Amino acid sequence: MVNSDNYHRPYYVDKEHVPEFLGSTKLAEQGKDRHNHQFAGVTGEAIPIKGDSNTHRLFTNTDFFENHHHELxxxxxxxxxxxxxxxxxxxxxxxxVDDGHFHLAIFATLTEYPLS
Known part of the structure; x- marks a missing residue:
């Protein structure tokens, strides 16, 4: 959680920050079946990395299109x-891979805390 004590320091040192993300996959399939999917969520807690950085695991489901969805x-x-x-x-x-295909997803996490 952001407060006046930690607002100006890099928040990635805070293990409990969980960035939001949202996006759309790249198109897949051809013709009338060509489509993409949308997704959104929050990452897992920060995984500290030597050198004052971090990474996060994320897992989400896409929306549905013609009776299928994908996991990311x-x-x-x-x-x-x-x-x-x-x-x-x-x-x-x-x-x-669902319904015989997969999608690429390329995006960046958001910078704001959900409740700031």
Missing amino acids: STQTSLAIPVGEGRHIHFVRARTT
């Missing part, structure tokens, strides 16, 4: 500072 499970990049003591994480991952 991966680990984020290291923290990427964006100023004012905040940072993001880059994510590039593949979904599970």
Whole structure:
């Protein structure tokens, strides 16, 4: 949780921060079956990395399209500072194979605390 004591220090040293994320997968399939999926969630707690950085595990489900959805499970990049003591994480991952195909997902976590 953000308070006046820790607002100006890099919050990635706080193990309990869980960045939000949201996005859309890349398109898959061809013709009338061509589609993508949307997803959103929060990561797991920070996994400290030597050198004052961190990473996070994340797991989410996509929305449904024609009776199928996909799971997305991966680990984020290291923290990427964006100023004012905040940072993001880059994510590039593949979904599970469902309905005979998978999707790529490329996105960054959000910088704000959900309740700040």
